[in-house]
Amino acid sequence: MKILEIKNMKKSFGNLEVxxxxxxxxxxxxxxxxxxxxxxxxxxxxxxxTMLDHMDEGDLLYxxxxxxxxxxxxxxxxxxxxxxxxxxxxxxxxxxxxNLFPHYSVLKNITEAxxxxxxxxxxxxxxxxxxxxxxLGLADKSDAFPYQLSGGQQQRVSIARALALQPKLLFxxxxxxxxxxxxxxxxxxxxxxxxxxxMTMVIVTHEMQFAKELxxxxxxxxxxxxxxxxxxxxxxxxxxxxxxxxxxxxxHK
Amino acid sequence: MSIYFILTQLGQGFLTTILIxxxxxxxxxxxxxxxxxxxxxxxFLIRTISKFYISIMRxxxxxxxxxxxxxxxxxxxxxxxxxSFRFTAVIVAFVLNYAAYFAEIYRxxxxxxxxxxxxxxxxxxxxxxxxFIRIILPQVFKRILPPLTNETITLVKDxxxxxxxxxxxxxxxxxxxAASETTMLPLMxxxxxYYVFNLIVALGLERIENSLNYYx
Ligand SMILES: Nc1ncnc2c1ncn2[C@@H]1O[C@H](COP(=O)(O)OP(=O)(O)O)[C@@H](O)[C@H]1O
Ligand SMILES: [Mg+2]
Numbered sequence: 301m302k303i304l305e306i307k308n309m310k311k312s313f314g315n316l317e318v319x320x321x322x323x324x325x326x327x328x329x330x331x332x333x334x335x336x337x338x339x340x341x342x343x344x345x346x347x348x349x350t351m352l353d354h355m356d357e358g359d360l361l362y363x364x365x366x367x368x369x370x371x372x373x374x375x376x377x378x379x380x381x382x383x384x385x386x387x388x389x390x391x392x393x394x395x396x397x398x399n400l401f402p403h404y405s406v407l408k409n410i411t412e413a414x415x416x417x418x419x420x421x422x423x424x425x426x427x428x429x430x431x432x433x434x435x436l437g438l439a440d441k442s443d444a445f446p447y448q449l450s451g452g453q454q455q456r457v458s459i460a461r462a463l464a465l466q467p468k469l470l471f472x473x474x475x476x477x478x479x480x481x482x483x484x485x486x487x488x489x490x491x492x493x494x495x496x497x498x499m500t501m502v503i504v505t506h507e508m509q510f511a512k513e514l515x516x517x518x519x520x521x522x523x524x525x526x527x528x529x530x531x532x533x534x535x536x537x538x539x540x541x542x543x544x545x546x547x548x549x550x551x552h553k
Numbered sequence: 554m555s556i557y558f559i560l561t562q563l564g565q566g567f568l569t570t571i572l573i574x575x576x577x578x579x580x581x582x583x584x585x586x587x588x589x590x591x592x593x594x595x596x597f598l599i600r601t602i603s604k605f606y607i608s609i610m611r612x613x614x615x616x617x618x619x620x621x622x623x624x625x626x627x628x629x630x631x632x633x634x635x636x637s638f639r640f641t642a643v644i645v646a647f648v649l650n651y652a653a654y655f656a657e658i659y660r661x662x663x664x665x666x667x668x669x670x671x672x673x674x675x676x677x678x679x680x681x682x683x684x685f686i687r688i689i690l691p692q693v694f695k696r697i698l699p700p701l702t703n704e705t706i707t708l709v710k711d712x713x714x715x716x717x718x719x720x721x722x723x724x725x726x727x728x729x730x731a732a733s734e735t736t737m738l739p740l741m742x743x744x745x746x747y748y749v750f751n752l753i754v755a756l757g758l759e760r761i762e763n764s765l766n767y768y769x
Contacts, residue, residue: 352672385678393676399669403691403768412687417678447769465677 301328302364303390303469303500304349309358310374311344318344319355320524326469329498333511336521337546342504345521346473349502350393351384362390363468389417391469392462397478398454400446406433406457407442410464418465425464432460436490452483456490470494472503508550512536520546559739567746569640570712574754577647577708584648585655592660603656610653615646616714622646647711654704662697663689695765702758709751
């Protein structure tokens with residue numbers, strides 16, 4: 301089953317054409333990684349897919365339902381507010397810089413959305429949060445505030461916050477690039493465990509070894525288009541000169 | 554002249570001062586938030602009106618505003634206002650003035666919030682109201698507490714301005730007594746009152762600030 305489908309996504313900022321027609325789809329249980337040089341539009345894909353930004357042209361579908369559909373002329377028309385609200389529940393997003401709520405404890409960071417958005421009881425939300433914290437190795441941190449945690453811990457809390465809404469798909473935008481190398485591994489480990497549980501994920505990353513091990517498919521994007529798409533094996537044994545150079549640069553960091 | 558006599562004379566003024574202070578905060582803090590929304594509105598007309606309002610309130614003396622509010626009903630509408638209107642006029646003028654200052658403080662705080670907080674809320678599915686009330690406003694409040702504190706302390710001092718409308722206000726009384734009895738004592742007592750009043754307000758604000766220190 302296709303969880304996410306993007307068809308011919310285009311996005312410009314003023315005169316800068318960032319995405320020139322991106323098409324991709326993600327099946328249930330699949331891990332898709334997006335790699336590419338900085339400024340190539342990776343974040344823009346995620347921002348458009350999560351509807352933080354609106355794309356100019358193209359289609360966006362979750363579970364075969366249109367969130368945005370291009371018209372005759374190409375321009376995307378978004379679905380009604382109510383529909384988008386429902387569609388939004390399909391996915392979660394983990395930010396590069398966490399964006400935790402600093403005035404909330406770890407527990408409240410995680411329980412607030414399930415209580416407010418899904419309407420589950422406080423008690424159930426806390427049970428759910430606690431079990432997520434246990435799983436992510438943060439069992440004793442539920443009363444801490446974000447500023448008291450290391451970057452790696454904060455990022456794991458933000459993963460727990462996204463998971464608490466039980467999304468069908470989780471997006472990650474460079475989840476470790478704000479972290480010191482020694483903190484990176486604890487976050488990568490958590491994502492790997494999610495992959496083993498067949499969580500559907502779309503991950504933008506510069507961690508080549510990690511992408512190689514984890515991904516069912518990898519997309520290499522440059523200049524706003526998908527240059528190469530393939531299995532992990534195909535990508536890392538590519539003939540494409542640019543991709544080779546790119547992997548060379550990041551692979552041995 | 555006994556201290557007792559002075560204190561009873563000044564007592565009404567003390568009470569009025571404190572009442573002006575409390576009522577001004579009570580109304581101007583929420584009104585300021587509304588004005589700041591107007592100031593940040595996407596609608597040009599609302600934004601321009603709010604901007605104009607703020608610039609007039611901040612660009613003219615509070616004393617002049619007091620006089621205008623006090624005499625406006627008579628000179629503009631030909632209405633004869635009772636003596637109780639004096640107090641109302643003082644409150645209205647103070648609220649209008651302070652709302653403008655608070656609006657700019659709110660705006661600074663709201664605009665300083667990182668966009669990531671809004672984006673996290675959006676992805677989590679919070680409504681706009683939930684986002685603002687639960688996530689943005691509490692953090693804004695912590696950020697703007699220092700300038701809010703300054704403004705509040707200025708307000709304590711500004712309450713003495715109310716004497717232009719001869720509300721029975723403390724300095725007024727103190728001056729009357731001082732003139733007739735030719736002693737400095739009432740003025741000194743008035744000074745002590747303001748000092749203590751300020752001190753209490755400052756301490757209260759410090760407590761609020763400390764109570765928000767549980768996060769950064
Ligand atoms: N809000 C924006 N306004 C203008 N330009 C933007 C905006 N967001 C991104 N860009 C530009 O779009 C390009 C792609 O950005 P981004 O998707 O963040 O790249 P990546 O995540 O691959 O590093 C960059 O040139 C960036 O400067
Ligand atoms: Mg990026």
